[in-house]
Amino acid sequence: MLQGGYASVLGAVSRDEFRGEVVRFARQLGFDTVSAMAVVDHGVGRSDFVLIDNAPEGYSDAFHDVPSMRRDPVMQHCRRHSVPIVWNQDTYTSQGLGDLWEEQARFGYCNGIAMALHLPHGRHFALGVERDRPLPADRGELTRIVADLQLFAVHAQDAAMRVLAPDLAMTDLPALTPRELEVLRWTMEGKTAWEVGAILGITERTAVLHVNNAMHKLQCSSKHQAVLKALRLGLIH
Structure with missing residues (x-):
């Protein structure tokens, strides 16, 4: 069933289709909410980004702002690393950010997995899935879920750049020796x-x-x- 999700997202030709494929895959994986973000850097301190998600009403206004993103340890991990992060309440409380976790937990964002692909030419693709239930305690099962999400992200990033940020596509690069x-x-x-x-x-x-x-x-x-x-x-x- 998951194999179909890998191929299906490549066929998305609109933002709504892409969002539908991402949400469907996340739910197949056992998560209630999902977010995907395409980012293109244009130099120090200047980036364009496009986000899609199925966040509940009220969540986006509270958390999709720059100060909250700068505080969020999951977002900061994804900015710096390509290795997925499996997070829960401890991820926030260990950094003195329990208040931030409590606020998002009201919307069902209690546990999740997030990752980012840092691509050439200043392009990035971030993907995160969340739910209110604990993640599997069995390490083998959790590893499989993370692997499925990574494989999906590899497929989804191409569609994300093509569908979400077509105006930001790179032109031919200078051929430096x-x-x-x-x-x-x-x-x-x-x-x-x-x-x-x-x-x-x-x-x-x-x-x-x-x-x-x-x-x-x-x-x-x-x-x-x-x-x-x-x-x-x-x-x-």
Whole structure:
């Protein structure tokens, strides 16, 4: 039954269809609520995101705001890691955020699993499922559920970017050479052209040439702009 969910979400051609497939899969997996979010970074401190969920009335207004997201330990985990997090009340109380858990528990958000896929070119896809009942105590069963969710997320992220954020699709990326990317990485670390040359075993003039070529390909007027744009496009990390 779950196998059909993996393939079905790929066929979604509208936001409503995508939401329906995500909700259906979550319920097959034994969860009452689900949220899926497509995020595209555009540089430091600037991102676009589109969210779909089946949250009960009143929950979205209370929790889908920036201050709450910044406090939420599950959201913060997903921002930094690709490993799924299995969470419950202890996840919040251990960080002194029991009040946040109690507020969301009123809406049935008591236990859940969340994960994020951090993709190239500053794209991210987050998926979370929740319910008021405890998660299975049997480790094997819980591992299977997490694995099913991970596999579904891999399928769903492609549809999410295509359906939820079509206007944010990436255009063809500049074709920087491995050496140009390497020079940009060291420039990002604050190294001068002379230092980059010493590290890479090339002359200072050659290091400058690689930086200038990268700037030209990225259509930037300074090496610092080139580093920031390369980061935004996922060319360097």
